[in-house]
Amino acid sequence: MKAKSRPSALEKRKNLSSWLLSLPALLWLLCFFLIPYLIVIIYSFLTPDIYDVKFEFSLAAYRQVFSGGYLRPFFLSFKLAIYTTLCCLLLGFPVAYYIARAREKLKNTLLIFIIIPFWTNLIIRIFSWRIFLSYSGVLNGILMNMGVISQPLEILRTDLAVILVMVYVYLPYMILPLYSVLEKLDFTLLNAAMDLGANEVKAFFSITLPLAVEGIFAGTLLVFIPALGAYLIPQLVGNQRSLYVGQVITYKIKNIPRNWPMASALSLTLLLLVALMLLIMYGLYRRHLARRQTQ
Amino acid sequence: MRVFSRKWYKGLNLTAFSLVMAFLYIPILILIIFSFNNSRIIAGWQGFTFKYYVLLFQNTAIKEAFRNTMLIALLSTLISTTLGILTALALENKHFSGRKGLLALIYTPLVIPDILMGVSLALLFNFTRVNTGMITVLIAHVTFCISYTVIVVQSRLEGFDYSLVEAAQDLGARPSYIFWKIKFPLMMPGIIAAALLAFTLSIDDFIITFFTSGRGFDTLPIYVEGTIRRGTVTTINSLSTLMIAFTLFLVVITKRIRKILVSAL
Amino acid sequence: MEDIVLENVSKDFGVFTAVDGVSLTIHSGELFSFLGPSGCGKTTLLRMIAGFETPSGGTIRLGNQDITDLPPYKREVNTIFQNYSLFPHMTLFDNVAFGLRIKKTPKAEIKDRVREMLNLVKMEDQANKYPDQISGGQKQRIAIARALINKPRVLLLDEPLAALDLKLRQHMLIELMNIHDAVGITFIYVTHDQGEAMGISDRLAVMNQGKIVQEGPPDDIYERPLSIFSAYFIGETNFITGQVKALYDDYLELVCDDGGGKSFELDCSFQHAPAVGSRVTFSLRPEKIAISRNKPRAQDDINMLKGQIEDILYLGSHTQYIVRVGKLKIRVFSQHKRVYFDDKALDWEEKVWLFWHDTDTWMIENDALEQLTEAQLSESGQLSRALKRRGS
Numbered sequence: 001m002k003a004k005s006r007p008s009a010l011e012k013r014k015n016l017s018s019w020l021l022s023l024p025a026l027l028w029l030l031c032f033f034l035i036p037y038l039i040v041i042i043y044s045f046l047t048p049d050i051y052d053v054k055f056e057f058s059l060a061a062y063r064q065v066f067s068g069g070y071l072r073p074f075f076l077s078f079k080l081a082i083y084t085t086l087c088c089l090l091l092g093f094p095v096a097y098y099i100a101r102a103r104e105k106l107k108n109t110l111l112i113f114i115i116i117p118f119w120t121n122l123i124i125r126i127f128s129w130r131i132f133l134s135y136s137g138v139l140n141g142i143l144m145n146m147g148v149i150s151q152p153l154e155i156l157r158t159d160l161a162v163i164l165v166m167v168y169v170y171l172p173y174m175i176l177p178l179y180s181v182l183e184k185l186d187f188t189l190l191n192a193a194m195d196l197g198a199n200e201v202k203a204f205f206s207i208t209l210p211l212a213v214e215g216i217f218a219g220t221l222l223v224f225i226p227a228l229g230a231y232l233i234p235q236l237v238g239n240q241r242s243l244y245v246g247q248v249i250t251y252k253i254k255n256i257p258r259n260w261p262m263a264s265a266l267s268l269t270l271l272l273l274v275a276l277m278l279l280i281m282y283g284l285y286r287r288h289l290a291r292r293q294t295q
Numbered sequence: 296m297r298v299f300s301r302k303w304y305k306g307l308n309l310t311a312f313s314l315v316m317a318f319l320y321i322p323i324l325i326l327i328i329f330s331f332n333n334s335r336i337i338a339g340w341q342g343f344t345f346k347y348y349v350l351l352f353q354n355t356a357i358k359e360a361f362r363n364t365m366l367i368a369l370l371s372t373l374i375s376t377t378l379g380i381l382t383a384l385a386l387e388n389k390h391f392s393g394r395k396g397l398l399a400l401i402y403t404p405l406v407i408p409d410i411l412m413g414v415s416l417a418l419l420f421n422f423t424r425v426n427t428g429m430i431t432v433l434i435a436h437v438t439f440c441i442s443y444t445v446i447v448v449q450s451r452l453e454g455f456d457y458s459l460v461e462a463a464q465d466l467g468a469r470p471s472y473i474f475w476k477i478k479f480p481l482m483m484p485g486i487i488a489a490a491l492l493a494f495t496l497s498i499d500d501f502i503i504t505f506f507t508s509g510r511g512f513d514t515l516p517i518y519v520e521g522t523i524r525r526g527t528v529t530t531i532n533s534l535s536t537l538m539i540a541f542t543l544f545l546v547v548i549t550k551r552i553r554k555i556l557v558s559a560l
Numbered sequence: 561m562e563d564i565v566l567e568n569v570s571k572d573f574g575v576f577t578a579v580d581g582v583s584l585t586i587h588s589g590e591l592f593s594f595l596g597p598s599g600c601g602k603t604t605l606l607r608m609i610a611g612f613e614t615p616s617g618g619t620i621r622l623g624n625q626d627i628t629d630l631p632p633y634k635r636e637v638n639t640i641f642q643n644y645s646l647f648p649h650m651t652l653f654d655n656v657a658f659g660l661r662i663k664k665t666p667k668a669e670i671k672d673r674v675r676e677m678l679n680l681v682k683m684e685d686q687a688n689k690y691p692d693q694i695s696g697g698q699k700q701r702i703a704i705a706r707a708l709i710n711k712p713r714v715l716l717l718d719e720p721l722a723a724l725d726l727k728l729r730q731h732m733l734i735e736l737m738n739i740h741d742a743v744g745i746t747f748i749y750v751t752h753d754q755g756e757a758m759g760i761s762d763r764l765a766v767m768n769q770g771k772i773v774q775e776g777p778p779d780d781i782y783e784r785p786l787s788i789f790s791a792y793f794i795g796e797t798n799f800i801t802g803q804v805k806a807l808y809d810d811y812l813e814l815v816c817d818d819g820g821g822k823s824f825e826l827d828c829s830f831q832h833a834p835a836v837g838s839r840v841t842f843s844l845r846p847e848k849i850a851i852s853r854n855k856p857r858a859q860d861d862i863n864m865l866k867g868q869i870e871d872i873l874y875l876g877s878h879t880q881y882i883v884r885v886g887k888l889k890i891r892v893f894s895q896h897k898r899v900y901f902d903d904k905a906l907d908w909e910e911k912v913w914l915f916w917h918d919t920d921t922w923m924i925e926n927d928a929l930e931q932l933t934e935a936q937l938s939e940s941g942q943l944s945r946a947l948k949r950r951g952s
Binding site: 011014015017018019020021022024025026028029030032033034035036037039040042043052053091092094095097098099101110112113114115116117119120121122123124125127128129130131132138168171200221225226228229230231232236246249250253260263264267270271274278 | 304307308309311312314315316318319320321322323325326329377378379381382384385386388390391392393394397400401403404406407408409410411412414415416417418419421422434435437438441445495498499501502505506515516519520523531532535538539542543545546550
């Protein structure tokens with residue numbers, strides 16, 4: 001066997017030009033993505049001041065994070081992320097399936113309908129739900145006119161409203177990856193399964209679902225992770241009794257007295273949680289791939 | 296491909312689809328209708344009016360927020376798309392020694408909640424004592440757009456038929472001629488897609504802007520959120536309707552652009 | 561006059577040797593083909609001539625000029641790519657004009673020459689269309705026009721018909737020959753399709769595992785294959801082994817074992833004489849064999865064998881018979897020319913006579929089995945059986 005040849009002059013020149021081409025983005029991300037996280041780490045060990053930080057070492061922030069007082073926001077955020085992901089999956093799957101099975105001409109139109117809300121300003125979509133759900137809002141008006149209720153319901157500013165709007169906002173993120181795997185799925189397999197005696201339900205669980213696993217992973221990644229850091233939706237449609245991590249972090253920075261170290265420590269904890277979730281999902285995904293290969 | 300299914304199974308999917316469609320669109324429709332409602336508060340239909348659209352155009356704060364939003368969106372699109380093109384070209388070289396590290400750096404921001412980027416940038420600007428304002432918002436927007444523009448341009452390059460470059464070489468074209476006459480025109484749909492994505496992301500962003508804009512520099516989402524919090528929402532309906540119209544306009548335009556490009560390719 | 565000269569050209573990709581010491585001369589104005597299975601190195605060889613790959617060793621000359629290390633854009637060589645590689649964002653006119661625009665040719669001249677070229681390939685009325693608006697055959701024509709407009713000394717064609725359907729392929733093949741006659745330059749044609757190569761080439765080289773196995777005019781290679789590989793790869797054939805019993809000036813006598821305890825004698829032609837007593841393999845093309853239920857009249861230069869029909873495959877233009885001779889199975893193609901055929905059709909299990917001219921039994925000189933891959937071996941089970949027996 002011959003040894004692998006050393007890089008030629010041409011390859012070296014190409015490598016150099018690649019470094020030069022990527023240098024601007026590399027420097028940018030270094031300065032404005034990596035270094036800021038270093039500062040977050042540093043700040044988490046400092047002492048808070050009313051408007052700023054004092055450069056005195058302190059473990060107070062971490063002591064507070066792990067003393068239990070901040071467990072509830074993490075728990076709530078985690079619960080919210082799980083509910084949101086599950087609801088998006090349950091609602092999104094049939095929709096993605098329906099689009100994937102639609103006639104070729106119709107597909108693009110249906111997809112556009114899914115994408116339009118995705119392109120509409122987030123804050124406007126949340127605002128529209130406030131109009132719909134509020135005490136004197138449309139939903140209460142309709143229900144009262146129909147005689148279902150006599151007093152307006154307090155729907156806005158509940159945990160349910162938060163989940164509802166979260167699902168509303170993140171649904172397209174679940175539908176699109178699901179659609180892209182279902183679109184590639186060979187539907188003749190379903191015919192084959194039914195030919196072999198499976199009914200629709202069995203065919204779904206034995207053919208469609210296993211082949212859509214990759215889309216489920218991608219969709220979950222796109223919904224679950226952002227949901228963990230949600231701020232705006234709980235802030236606008238939730239209440240102050242259940243505060244989520246995103247809100248707590250924001251308050252520590254925006255409200256006076258400021259507590260930068262606390263915000264930093266909470267952010268790092270959230271980052272750690274995200275990393276953990278990513279690792280778990282990566283592990284599950286690897287196992288899924290391994291199982292598919294052994295089959 | 297037609298697949299046999301019994302009626303109830305097909306009906307199930309259609310029902311789910313219709314429900315989701317209603318779920319996605321009813322709130323927006325109500326918002327649009329109520330922007331023409333002649334009432335100071337959101338309560339019942341009080342008659343048709345254009346009053347709030349007139350008020351909207353007289354509101355200088357909104358005008359300024361709109362100008363800021365567009366300025367930031369255009370600049371951050373320009374910068375992030377340029378960086379995206381360069382980086383995608385670098386990543387095209389599969390033997391590039393920094394490829395793996397660069398890819399990790401580009402994909403990581405996508406799997407971290409936005410709020411953390413906001414917090415970290417807020418800390419950076421606090422630590423460096425930079426006055427927050429237009430420049431800091433611009434920096435933040437470029438930072439979160441880069442990953443998307445790189446990936447979109449790169450995916451276009453991935454499908455690039457390298458034999459076209461060979462064909463051009465074979466016909467006597469030198470590398471720089473090939474880049475400007477063959478490669479760049481063929482990258483164009485990817486570049487436009489990346490730019491549109493960056494533009495919408497920039498317009499849409501609330502949380503990162505919230506952490507990096509100082510007092511006196513509001514973008515539309517920041518302005519709207521403040522207004523909602525203060526409870527003076529009358530003009531927000533009409534503003535929202537206009538923004539939705541703008542979105543639809545963008546969708547149509549992209550379709551047009553895409554059609555023109557497709558017919559040109 | 562020689563046009564392309566390859567001297568000991570090699571190409572390694574890491575540990576894989578794609579082209580292994582190829583030396584070859586291609587004459588000016590010739591239509592020369594490289595024929596071989598996928599992975600035999602023919603495309604790599606073509607890409608080295610075009611300049612897309614640099615040889616690991618050896619030299620390539622174009623006329624008197626050494627072009628081994630010249631970049632593609634400095635070579636007077638143009639290529640037709642397998643997928644045509646038309647620039648999708650340019651009209652057909654602009655595609656054809658591409659090479660001239662690089663050379664900064666005056667506008668009026670570009671217009672005239674593009675028209676002329678489009679006329680040559682019969683695409684003059686489609687100049688303003690885009691590549692995705694025309695058919696595969698039309699793309700092919702534009703690719704040819706785009707290459708020929710640069711007046712190259714050599715045109716390289718990399719499997720140019722592979723993407724077309726059968727009827728169109730036959731049509732384009734004739735068109736390519738006409739274009740070759742019209743422009744008079746050297747064409748180098750790469751294909752894995754033996755029919756294309758045989759039909760179009762003045763000369764061809766059969767390639768396998770990075771080496772040239774045999775080169776020569778098509779009929780020479782078909783009638784007188786020098787190796788197992790060229791006999792196997794081009795057309796169909798029967799391989800039989802035997803022992804040299806006697807050697808004469810222009811033929812030899814063989815004793816063959818039929819595997820069932822009996823042996824038979826055959827006369828066989830050769831290029832270089834083997835030693836008496838050695839074992840040799842010969843190739844016998846199925847269409848050379850006549851088949852009949854009546855014993856033919858004995859003649860000096862006719863080989864005769866008695867066998868029994870095992871299988872009959874009706875294939876439209878001809879019928880294939882599998883005839884058992886002892887344990888050997890011999891394939892015979894018989895065309896349906898009914899004027900001198902047996903009155904009654906041959907039937908399964910019928911006893912028949914096979915006979916053929918003894919110059920059609922052609923001795924293979926290079927019968928190294930290694931030339932064939934596993935897949936090829938299992939495909940021709942008969943061959944491997946025959947050769948296994950030879951080894952034992």
